[in-house]
Amino acid sequence: MQDVTSTVMAFKGSHYDLGVATAHWLKKTKIMQNREKEWKKRTPRFDIDIKETYTIFQIYAPQIWEEIQGMQEVLNIPTKQMLLNFAHYRFTDLKDSGCSVYLGDNYLLRNYDYHPATYDGRYLLFQPIDGGLAQIGPTSRITGRMDGMNEAGLVMGYNFMHRKRPQNGFVCYMIGRLVLEYCKDVPEAIQFLKELPHRSSFSYIIMDKDLNHAIVEVSPRSVEVRFDRTCTNHFKLLTHENRNYTQESKERLQRVLKNVPQHVAAQEAFKVFNNPQYNIYSKLFKSWSGTIHTSLYKPQELEAWIALGENNMPRQFSFNHWLNNDEINLQPLEGKLDTELTFASY
Secondary structure, three states: OEEEEEEEEEEEEOHHHHHHHHHHHHOOOOHHHHHHHHHHHOOOOOEOOHHHHHHHHHHHOHHHHHHHHHHHHHHOOOHHHHHHHHOOEEEOOOOOOOEEEEEOOOOEEEEEEEOHHHEEEEEEEEEEOOOOOOEEEEEEOOOEEOEEEEOOOOEEEEEEEEOOOOOOEEOHHHHHHHHHHHOOOHHHHHHHHHHOOEOOEEEEEEEOOOOOEEEEEEOOOOEEEEOOOEEOOOOOOOHHHOOOOOHHHHHHHHHHHHHOOOOOOHHHHHHHHHOHHHOOOOEEHHHOEEEEEEEEEEOOOOEEEEEEEOOOOOEEEEHHHHHOOOOOOOOOEEEEEOOOOOOOOO
């Protein structure tokens, strides 16, 4: 069992200035060195086209392009390398992973399951002054989000489905960021997800301040929407897009349904997701399916909870207070993971 930590960063300003601040943080970590090692071991199965990536960002996310430019100003590395590591738009590979999501009466709860070596170890509160919505949540691959909430009360998490037949498009963590950056409610998010070019197949689980909710099943070829309260790692509508093996995902879904009854309070549901005894929390870190954090979002209160590792008390952030310039706890998050694998920032 190892102790792990995650930096908590709060930033109000332009996207470009966020990029500068992020790059200075990066230089204090081992993320860039670890990423270079990974690219040497695993040749990318996609291309980087600078001109086309610039064009697609001007259509969907011009401010995030400015953020990348701010990072490049400090890191001083070639544009192609910047896009490889931070733009998350692919032309032409994901490991198998798991995640579990439950939509309560007034909250979204999820376990983020993946490989620790891909985890930034950074929790970011960001309020832009140059367009886009303020957001809170953990970052993924520096510029992306694997789950989070924005100032309008829209909450998002995603679950991996498969990596068959990828196409040109954004990858999951940038899509998660884009949804939080530009969508205020569930109808807007559904429409946006239908318009975006998708690299691979995922389910995006969303809830808004009015407690509307949806699970948007996405592949590079089609998008379907279902209105359900649970999601693991198989499609229920786009079943022809599922992986050949979905038994583990279906069994985990049954454990969620069994152990998290309808109308259960947020605190009780969080304990079930974060306690390995219920077999929703996973320790399969070497298989790219270990639970790194458990997060919960209350859109009506603009409240975000997160716990690193297992059997941990969540840190509770009042995003609303921070937006109104109240002080919040910015001490690093702490937890325990039952693995020797370390975060990308170590």
